[in-house]
Structure formats: structure tokens, C-alpha cells
Amino acid sequence: MNKKKLLATPYLFWSVMFIIIPLCMIFYYGFTDKTGAFTLENITAIASAEHFKALWLSILLSLISTVICLLLAYPLAMILANMNVNQNSFIVVIFILPMWMNFLLRTLAWQTLLEKTGVINNILSFLHLPTLNIINTPYAIVLGMVYNFLPFMVLPLYNALVKIDKNVINAAKDLGANPVQTFTKITFPLSLPGVISGITMVFVPALTTFVISTLLGGSKVLLIGNVIEQEFTQTGNWYLGSGLSIVLMIFIIISMILSAIFDKDREGALL
Amino acid sequence: MKTFFKRFYIAIIFIFLYAPIATLIILSFNKSKTRSKWGGFTLNWYISLFEDETILQALWNTLLIAVLSSLIAVVIGTAACIAMQSMSKKMRTVFMGITNIPMLNADIVTGISLMLLYISFGIRFGFSTILLSHITFNIPYVILSVMPRMKQLNPHTYEAALDLGASHIQAFFKVVFPEILPGIMTGFLMAFTMSLDDFIITHFTKGAGIDTLSTKIYSEVRKGIKPEMYALSTIIFITVIVLLFVINVSGKKSSQNTKNKAQR
Incomplete structure (x- = not known):
């Protein structure tokens, strides 16, 4: 039996080398300055007006996107879960399929759709409706986030809802619960692991994105992801970049802990 | 209504x-x-696409990295799953916790951390650093797809094979492997898709002089995307849809065949 455990050696080596050590490096750089001396300056730099504004905007936009994703995805997941489609894989495929078209191109396509004389505005003006002017604004970024991360909300919700025993819901109805009560007392609590998992899977990438803000926000909107990316690729101040990443990781760790508490059976929650 | x-x-x-x-x-x-x-x-873009060396090179890099990284991730990940089966619950929790780090961590943090690793170990940025990074974020997808299959497995069938004289390797490939194969396939496909679609981690670990499709597109954003890119992604997308259709149809046929055989 012990021989079997040896099979974990490559993975163990890999995760120490490429997951654990790199994370330690971020902490090393985040807490030192150029001379290698210990400092907290890189962390406290988040309080500067410019950085704090970026962080605040990131939190705000990602929270809004997460809520919109949840509101859009929950009814969808309920409809799909009740459709009794035998082919679970079909539903997964529909949401995975867009990923085969490059994520940058798909996001850029929204530029074409949203432009002043773009497709959507042409349709709106044809219908004599007021036109949308949201390109290069935070609204366009929220739209881009919802578009890119919606599948990450739908799939865990669907998985959680499909597992619910229909007899439990029928029992609630038999015992006189109305549809609203059935939802708030039975369906929603039972789907909570999916909700939490979906929230973390949308919130974390939305909070840390720099691509969506670059592509849809023009160069006007700066998110915390943009600040960190510039520190690494343009300014070359890895110490400050690492320090700001540590601040970001606090949010990530909070959501990791939340999902660990609510979602004990995470293994295989992916599909 | x-x-x-x-x-x-x-x-x-x-x-x-x-x-x-x-x-x-x-x-x-x-x-x-x-x-x-x-x-x-x-249809001009479809023709000029095949004359554009830089796009074809980026496509080749993307595909090669996707195939290699998901294959290596499948081997390492499946081996880890087999090992985890015989571990104590505590050990397994630790391993699954580590597996979840790249899944839950932000791509930008993973990308930066790997960049810092390569810099401090003096590894030259290029094809190999992209490949190593992609393997790193692909392994969790394999483990998360294979593990549930592993759990459904009846351990006695493996022991029965050993009792009947099969070697460990024979028993694995004749008994365990066919059972977990669907999980491995899903894991491979997920890993392949993620590798193909990745931009952020590649952006931080690629170095100058090498491009995947994603980084090439990103560098073109300001000057305007070459229309050949649209042609290429259309070809990729249509190919995938056709492949999925073929797999689905043939999959249905083969499952019907086995059903028919079972009835006989």
C-alpha cells in the first residue's frame, strides 16, 4: 500500500515548487524594500489615495457583477435543473463552448456591439429607443465581468440544484408550503454550497481583473489589477506590486475560508 | 405560459x-x-491567414503548450489521485487544500508569483516557463475531475484482479483505468480548454520573443486586431463544434452497441 503513496511524489514536488514557493516569494518581496530590509511600506501603500481609489472601485464593481451574476444565474440554473435533461454534459458544454473562442476577442467583440454606432445602438435607434453610451465607462466593465464570469456562477448552482431530492420539495408542498416558502425554506438553503462556490468563483476573478478594464474601460478606469500589472510590466517595482498583491490575497483568503466552511464536499464540484 | x-x-x-x-x-x-x-x-482573411507567419507561429505555440501541459497534468494528476486513495483522511485534506490554491487564487497572483520564482531561480523566460506555468494550473482540473470517479470505484475489484494473478500494473490498466477513464478525459479536456483560453498567467510568464494567440491579440489591441485573427478563431470554434457533434454521435452509437450486446 505504501508504494501507492509514492505516486504522489511528483505532485508533491510540483506543488511545493510551483505553488508554495512562489507564494512565499510574493510575501518575501511584499515585506522587503530594494535593499532587502524588512518594511511595511509596500502594504501600507494601499492607503494612498490613488491605490485606495482603485481598490475601492474594484471591490464595488466586482460586488455589483457578482450580485448580477447570481440574480441572472439562479433562475437559469433552476430552469435547467428542472428540465430533466438526461445529458448533464450538454448543459456544461453550452457554457464551456464560448471559452474556445479566445477570451480577449470575445471581450473585444463587446466593443463592437456597444460602440456609439455599434450593433446594439443601431437596433435600439431602429426601435426608436434611447441609445446606450456605456463603452469606456465602469458600466461596460461590469457588463464584461458578468459576461465572462456568468458560467462560473451557473455551473455550481446547477450542480447544487440538480442534487436536491425532488421528494423533499414535494413533501414541503404537501405539508402546505406555498412556492415562496418552499423556495426560501427548502430550495435555497439546500443550494447554499453552490451559491457560495459560485460567488467566490465570480468575485475573485472580477476583483483582480486587469484585462476587462483595459479592453472595455478605455484607459480611463483603473482597477487594482491594472495597478499591480503596471508595477510588474511597466514600472518594474516588484516590491510594491507584491505588497499590493498581498492586500488582494486577504480578500481571496476570506472567500477561500468561506467556501471551505460552506462547501465541504468541494471535490468534483467543478462539473 | x-x-x-x-x-x-x-x-x-x-x-x-x-x-x-x-x-x-x-x-x-x-x-x-x-x-x-x-x-x-x-474570404480574403481566410486566405491571408495561412500566409501570416506570426499568427501561425502563435497558433503552433498555443496548441503545443495546450497539448503538452494537459498531457503532463493528466499523468501527474492521475498518479496523485491514485496515491490519495490510500492516504489517511487528514493527508488527503491537506493535498486537496493545496490543489484548491491555484483554483481559487486569482490568476494575476498566480502569474506574478510564478514570474518572481523564475526570476529568482534565473530560469530564462520563454516556451519552457509558459509550459511549466500551464502544467501548474492544469493539474487541479485533472485532480478535481478524476477524484470523484476514483471515489466511486469499488476497491475489491482491484483486489480481485490481484487474487486472480494479475500484476499491479495489469490490474491497474485492466480494472481501474477503464473505470476512471471518463474522469481523465474530462480532466484533459478542461485542462486543454483552460490552457488554450489563458491569457493572464501567460502574460506574466512568457518573456519577450514568444507569443501565444492570447498574448498576440493583447499586443494588437491598441493598433487594431488583424482580421486574420477573427478568421482563425472562427475556424477553431467551428472545428470544436464539429468535433463535439461527431464525438456525441459516435458516443451514442457505441453506448447503444454495448446495450444491444448486453441484451443479447
Whole structure:
């Protein structure tokens, strides 16, 4: 039996080398300055007006996107879960399929759709409706986030809802619960692991994105992801970049802990 | 009425998800080079695509990295799953916790951390650093797809094979492997897709002089995307749909065949 455990050696080596050590490096750089001396300056730099504004905007936009994703995805997941489609894989495929078209191109396509004389505005003006002017604004970024991360909300919700025993819901109805009560007392609590998992899977990438803000926000909107990316690729101040990443990781760790508490059976929650 | 609303809602979400894709496909046939104008139908971009060395090179890099990284991730990940089966619960929790780090961590943090690792170990940025990074974020997808299959496995069948004289390796490939194969396939496909679609981690770990499709597109954003890119992604997308269709049809046939055999 012990021989079997040896099979974990490559993975163990890999995760120490490429997951654990790199994370330690971020902490090393985040807490030192150029001379290698210990400092907290890189962390406290988040309080500067410019950085704090970026962080605040990131939190705000990602929270809004997460809520919109949840509101859009929950009814969808309920409809799909009740459709009794035998082919679970079909539903997964529909949401995975867009990923085969490059994520940058798909996001850029929204530029074409949203432009002043773009497709959507042409349709709106044809219908004599007021036109949308949201390109290069935070609204366009929220739209881009919802578009890119919606599948990450739908799939865990669907998985959680499909597992619910229909007899439990029928029992609630038999015992006189109305549809609203059935939802708030039975369906929603039972789907909570999916909700939490979906929230973390949308919130974390939305909070840390720099691509969506670059592509849809023009160069006007700066998110915390943009600040960190510039520190690494343009300014070359890895110490400050690492320090700001540590601040970001606090949010990530909070959501990791939340999902660990609510979602004990995470293994295989992916599909 | 209710079913109408349900269908309508699904349709709206479907349009939301696929409208940009339709836009890109239409743009690949657009004679005008600017995105915002329709200049008439053309197939020119599909022809000039195959003469554009830099795009073809980026495509080759992307595919090679996707194939290699998902294959290596499948081997390491499956081996880890087998090992985890015989571990104590505590050990397994630790391993699964580590597995979840790249899944839950932000791509930008993973990318930066790997960049810092390569810099401090003096590894030259290029193909190999992208490959190592992609393997790193692909392994969790394999483990998360294989592990549930592993749990469903009846351990006694493996022991029975050993009792009947099979070697450990024979027993694994004849008994365990066919059972977990669907999980391995899903893991491979997920890993391949993630590798193909990744931009952020590649962006931080690629170094100068090498491009995947994603980083090439990103570098073109300011000067304008070459229409050949739209043509290429349309080809990739259509190929995937056709492949999925073929796999689905043949999969149904083979499962019907086995059913027929079982009935006989």
C-alpha cells in the first residue's frame, strides 16, 4: 500500500515548487524594500489615495457583477435543473463552448456591439429607443465581468440544484408550503454550497481583473489589477506590486475560508 | 405560459453568451478592416491567414503548450489521485487544500508569483516557463475531475484482479483505468480548454520573443486586431463544434452497441 503513496511524489514536488514557493516569494518581496530590509511600506501603500481609489472601485464593481451574476444565474440554473435533461454534459458544454473562442476577442467583440454606432445602438435607434453610451465607462466593465464570469456562477448552482431530492420539495408542498416558502425554506438553503462556490468563483476573478478594464474601460478606469500589472510590466517595482498583491490575497483568503466552511464536499464540484 | 417564459429566459441568456461570438464570426467575413463598418463579404482573411507567419507561429505555440501541459497534468494528476486513495483522511485534506490554491487564487497572483520564482531561480523566460506555468494550473482540473470517479470505484475489484494473478500494473490498466477513464478525459479536456483560453498567467510568464494567440491579440489591441485573427478563431470554434457533434454521435452509437450486446 505504501508504494501507492509514492505516486504522489511528483505532485508533491510540483506543488511545493510551483505553488508554495512562489507564494512565499510574493510575501518575501511584499515585506522587503530594494535593499532587502524588512518594511511595511509596500502594504501600507494601499492607503494612498490613488491605490485606495482603485481598490475601492474594484471591490464595488466586482460586488455589483457578482450580485448580477447570481440574480441572472439562479433562475437559469433552476430552469435547467428542472428540465430533466438526461445529458448533464450538454448543459456544461453550452457554457464551456464560448471559452474556445479566445477570451480577449470575445471581450473585444463587446466593443463592437456597444460602440456609439455599434450593433446594439443601431437596433435600439431602429426601435426608436434611447441609445446606450456605456463603452469606456465602469458600466461596460461590469457588463464584461458578468459576461465572462456568468458560467462560473451557473455551473455550481446547477450542480447544487440538480442534487436536491425532488421528494423533499414535494413533501414541503404537501405539508402546505406555498412556492415562496418552499423556495426560501427548502430550495435555497439546500443550494447554499453552490451559491457560495459560485460567488467566490465570480468575485475573485472580477476583483483582480486587469484585462476587462483595459479592453472595455478605455484607459480611463483603473482597477487594482491594472495597478499591480503596471508595477510588474511597466514600472518594474516588484516590491510594491507584491505588497499590493498581498492586500488582494486577504480578500481571496476570506472567500477561500468561506467556501471551505460552506462547501465541504468541494471535490468534483467543478462539473 | 410558464414554459414560454422559461424558454424566453434561456434564449435571452443564450443570446447574451453567444452574441459576441456571432459578432466575431461575422467580422471574419468583413471586407473593411475596421471593426465598426461592414464593407461587404470576403474570404480574403481566410486566405491571408495561412500566409501570416506570426499568427501561425502563435497558433503552433498555443496548441503545443495546450497539448503538452494537459498531457503532463493528466499523468501527474492521475498518479496523485491514485496515491490519495490510500492516504489517511487528514493527508488527503491537506493535498486537496493545496490543489484548491491555484483554483481559487486569482490568476494575476498566480502569474506574478510564478514570474518572481523564475526570476529568482534565473530560469530564462520563454516556451519552457509558459509550459511549466500551464502544467501548474492544469493539474487541479485533472485532480478535481478524476477524484470523484476514483471515489466511486469499488476497491475489491482491484483486489480481485490481484487474487486472480494479475500484476499491479495489469490490474491497474485492466480494472481501474477503464473505470476512471471518463474522469481523465474530462480532466484533459478542461485542462486543454483552460490552457488554450489563458491569457493572464501567460502574460506574466512568457518573456519577450514568444507569443501565444492570447498574448498576440493583447499586443494588437491598441493598433487594431488583424482580421486574420477573427478568421482563425472562427475556424477553431467551428472545428470544436464539429468535433463535439461527431464525438456525441459516435458516443451514442457505441453506448447503444454495448446495450444491444448486453441484451443479447
